[in-house]
Amino acid sequence: MRHRFTILDGVVMAGAGALLVIIALDYDLFGPAGPRRSDAARLELAEIAAIAVVLGLLLILALRRMRAQNREVARRIAAEQHARELAFQDPLTGLANRRQFDQIVAEATVSPPGAERTHAVLLMDLNGFKSINDVYGHPVGDAVLAEIGFRLLAVMRESGDEVARLGGDEFGVVATHLRSAEDAGGIALRIIRAVEEPIIAGPAEHTVGVGIGIALFPRDGHDAKEIIRRADIALYRAKAESGSVVRFFEKDMDARVRERSVIERELRRALADGDIHPCYQPVVDLGTGAISGAEALARWHHRELGSIAPERFIPVAEECGLIAALGDHLLRVACRDALDWPPAMTLSINVSPVQLREPGFGLRVLAILGEVGLSPTRLELEITENTLVRDLKASQAALGALRAAGVRIALDDFGTGYSSLYHLRNFPVDRIKVDRSFVDSIDAENESAAIVRALLGLGHGLGIAVTAEGIESARQRDFLIGQGCDQGQGFLYAPALPASELRRLIAEKTSKASAG
Structure with missing residues (x-):
């Protein structure tokens, strides 16, 4: 084992050196033949030896302290280097952070x-x-x-x-x-x-x-x-x-992002102030022409920005975590409005895929129904076909209990999401809604008419009611009636109306039916 020089070693060496000096001087430097020194001389030699010991110790301590300081400086330099590496390096990949x-x-x-x-x-x-x-x-x-x-x-x-x-x-x-x-x-x-x-x-x-x-x-x-x-x-x-x-x-991206930032800020304020409210587009029984229900559609009129379309603010609500609060608000208001409708009328409302993934979504819906006093059998939740295709399990988990409680489920935008019989078999729905893009081109494209026929046949074959969206002309209505479509909605009947105007329309329809 390598011997480490210590302070004790230095004391021993300094003492030995001083003793040798005293012996050498006391015996005339070269041997015992010389004359003896006087007591005063020996005392002087002893003082010299003591000073030599002290100086030796001080020198050794200084060297030791210098070595310790050098080691501390080296340790600090290494620690600082390591800290710099940690500050600028990702520890998982070794890449820059x-x-x-x-x-x-x-x-x-x-x-x-x-x-x-x-x-x-x-x-x-x-x-x-x-x-x-x-x-x-x-x-x-x-x-x-x-x-x-x-x-x-x-x-x-x-x-x-x-x-x-x-x-x-x-x-x-x-x-x-x-x-x-x-x-x-x-x-x-x-x-x-x-x-x-x-x-x-x-x-x-x-x-x-x-x-x-x-x-x-x-x-x-x-x-x-x-x-x-x-x-x-x-x-x-x-x-x-x-x-x-x-x-x-691209420069127009910057404008969109700034606009989105404004919408997010104003959306939070609108939710707090209750400025976003539902309007209702009637759903009509094509066989009788009677209003059988209404779909709640979110509307937001900003005092400075004007009318802001749902296509602009719904995605922002999903991204910034406001969709649950917005969805609950719209559902609560719509359920209260539906209490003024005839008992046979249903309320339809769209559900975001982000809402479906939130824990407790079904319980919140049932809680709102109980709070307002609307029967679950009068509520119909609409999910898009793409939502079902992309996340069948989430849809089953979120909506299965609601359906068991009596809430109806509709599959919106049907024909655009590439769903299959597998999805419809594993997730039974109460209604499918034929997308407006097919209804729009019924008159102009034979392919669209054939697709609508096929979708109606599929729905009826599975025992599912079918609603056609986007009916704008009598020819479209007559074609759909001829193919046995159950319900329809679109501008031919009415646009989305405020709650008060829908009540007026319902009253007019009811009085005409009574007079007839």
């Missing part, structure tokens, strides 16, 4: 590309990753993310490209000194091909897609913050579409 990514983009923007060159920022978000975490657990999800990080590095150029994991399943790429936007698109396509290759992790093989948004410097902005924001806007557009999609930033 968001902080370093922002710094890389900033450095790129202060080093403009040469003539006819561009820098590109690509932001990406994985499609289908959440289900891997939910089904197989986070360790498998982490393995998939690590593999994605490795693949991203593999498809980058040898120089000029930096890859980062920004958090969760979000990644970013900075590609500098590209010749054109097409080069950035080429990087994005290589990323899509690499990511979509199956990944084996845990007990299964996994396939994910990726949405990619791209912003170019200096075309799309002049600083790092603006370039990243606009790449994020392009990514938002890409994520709105299905599958792996690449979208470059």
Whole structure:
């Protein structure tokens, strides 16, 4: 074992050295033959020896302290280096993290590309990753993310490209000194091909897609913050579409995002103030012409923005977590209005797929019915055919108990969602609604007329009532009556009406029927 020099070793050595000095001087430096020193001389020698011991100890302590300080400095330098690595590196993938990514983009923007060159920022978000975490657990999800990080590095150029994991399943790429936007698109396509290759992790093989948004410097902005924001806007557009999609930033996207931000802010205020309310489009029995029900449709008239269509604010409500509150509000108001209708009339209302996925949706519906006092048999919930096809199990879980309680279920936009007899067998519905796109072209296209006949035959063959949407002409109505369609709705009968106007229309129909 290697001997470590200690303070005790230094004391021993200093004492031994001082003793040797005393002996040497006391015996005349060369031996015992010389004359003896006086007591005063010996005392002086002892003092010299003591001073030598003290000086030796001080020197040794100083050296020891210097060595300890050097070790502490080295430890601190190593710790600071490790802290810097942690601060700028994603621990799971080894890629740069968001902080370093922002710094890389900033450095790129202060080093403009040469003539006819561009820098590109690509932001990406994985499609289908959440289900891997939910089904197989986070360790498998982490393995998939690590593999994605490795693949991203593999498809980058040898120089000029930096890859980062920004958090969760979000990644970013900075590609500098590209010749054109097409080069950035080429990087994005290589990323899509690499990511979509199956990944084996845990007990299964996994396939994910990726949405990619791209912003170019200096075309799309002049600083790092603006370039990243606009790449994020392009990514938002890409994520709105299905599958792996690449979208470059466009100026009109910025206007849409700003508009969406305004709608979200005003939507929260409108919900708090009760400014969004249902209007009702009558559903008519085609055989008798009587009003058999009404569909509640959300309407929002903003004091400054004017009428805001549901197609604009419903998706915003879904994305920002307001759809449950909005849906409950509309259902509660509509149920109260329906209490003033004849008891035989039904109330139909659309249900968002986001609502179906929320725990306790069915219980909330039944609670509102109980609170208002409307019978469950008078309520009909409409889900789109696409919702049923994409998530049959969620639809079964959310609506099965409601149907058992007497609530009716209608399949909206039928004919557009590629559902099959398998779906209808495993999720029985009370009504199918033929999409208006087929009804619109009954007069002009033989194919549309044939499709409507087939859908009516399918519904009747399964014992399901059929309603046709979008009836606008007497010819369309007569064709549907001739094919045995049960109910219809559209502008031929009435647009969506406020509650007071619907009550007036019902009263007119009732008095005419009594007079007849």
